Amino acid sequence: MKQQARLIEKWNTPSSAVDHAVGIFNGTVTANAIRVKADYDVSVGLFDSTGKAILPTYWYTVKANQADGRLIYLPTTYKGIAKVNLFNYSNTRTVSVSEFQLYNITPPANPLDLEASADESSIGLAWNEVTTATSYTIKRSTTANGPYTTVATGVTKVNYTDSDVTPGTTYYYVVTGVNPVGESVNSNEASAIIESNGQVDPEPEQPTTPEPEEPTTPEQPEEPSTNRAISVVTMTTGLEKEFDLSMKEVNDFIDWYEAKQAGSGKASYAINKHDNNKGPFKSRKDYILFDRVLAFEVSEY
Structure with a gap:
């Protein structure tokens, strides 16, 4: 006040x-x-x-x-x-x-809307600005709800990249606001995991004997549109992420990207993995950070 x-x-x-x-x-x-x-x-x-x-x-x-x-x-x-x-x-x-x-200044309010998203080697965090905070402290745990260990202090931006992570481990994060008077309570908790790097099985050897030629078949009429698309998002690191989405989901992503490029909206966007949801999970989402997107391609089918 x-x-x-x-x-x-x-x-x-x-x-x-x-x-x-x-x-x-x-x-x-x-x-x-x-x-x-x-x-x-x-x-x-x-x-x-x-x-x-x-x-x-x-x-x-x-x-x-x-x-x-x-x-x-x-x-x-x-x-x-x-x-x-x-x-x-x-x-x-x-x-x-x-x-x-x-x-008469009191400790800052806690940051809101903390989000975490993973790429192939790091986890990115983003949250809403607290006007009375002069810096932020980043804390993390490998169990939900802590206890947390401080991984960074004196952060002056409203985003942070944690590169000291191990693939296959889920990390849980909270952020606090700090000013010379004191520290806020924790933000909401956000979590992310980097997928384990598995070895790809080699392709089986092709048979040496020639296969008989298949008889040619007349061209089939073009299938009607399914109103779906394969969307490929290329990250600034060179990583390509492919999603099978409805056109509504594709258009929602494009609307978010264009709005953020114009200066409004959240710093990240969650894309539902749908059929790629493998494992004992109710759902899995891939959080895309705006400043990590290099290009995206949409192939409707």
């Missing part, structure tokens, strides 16, 4: 003094961050209703190279602030302050 001081429109010293200004609050406030815009160093003092200094060093000085409106976190959270004093320690120039604000 943001709290802003109401600066008094006069100096609290004789009119010949131009070294400080005072802001008075109606009641008291709590703050753990400040924002200052000024053309030189500005020192900030915080006082309670009796006039006692709250800051342990009496003043907190914002240097000119930081007084550009950026958010600056105080050493801790200070309560019971009734008055703010802005002080100019320069004896050689007048300091102009165009903005001063106090903030």
Whole structure:
């Protein structure tokens, strides 16, 4: 929650003094961050209703190279602030302050809509941005619901690629938001698995004796369309993923891709594997990350 001081429109010293200004609050406030815009160093003092200094060093000085409106976190959270004093320690120039604000910032909310998708050698994660987070922490487990081990901290984007993975192992992930005040609770859990790399059986040897020629048959009339297609998605890694889909599923995928390319929509798209659903699973979906798609081909049949 943001709290802003109401600066008094006069100096609290004789009119010949131009070294400080005072802001008075109606009641008291709590703050753990400040924002200052000024053309030189500005020192900030915080006082309670009796006039006692709250800051342990009496003043907190914002240097000119930081007084550009950026958010600056105080050493801790200070309560019971009734008055703010802005002080100019320069004896050689007048300091102009165009903005001063106090903030009481809490730990960030947890990230939402975490999704995980696997390619041939890594697992990609994507989630929604948390505006009050300055970074994100990635945690994972090999069992659902943890316990989790931290695999990355200080992540500043809303996506992450985990390359330290073993094929055939299911990984479960959560993400937290972090700012200087603290860390959020976990996001929703998302999981993915890289398929095990199996050996392909060699092709059987062809017979050496020639096969008798099959009699030619007249051309059959063209079969009516099944309203289905083979869709091949080529990833930026060169991997080709083939899906047997209805034309509605193909068109839904194209609509998602074009919308994301225009700047809206989720970072990933889930494609149902249908008849490729092998194994003791209710369903299997392949999550395609937008920034991993190089090209896609549709062959309707």
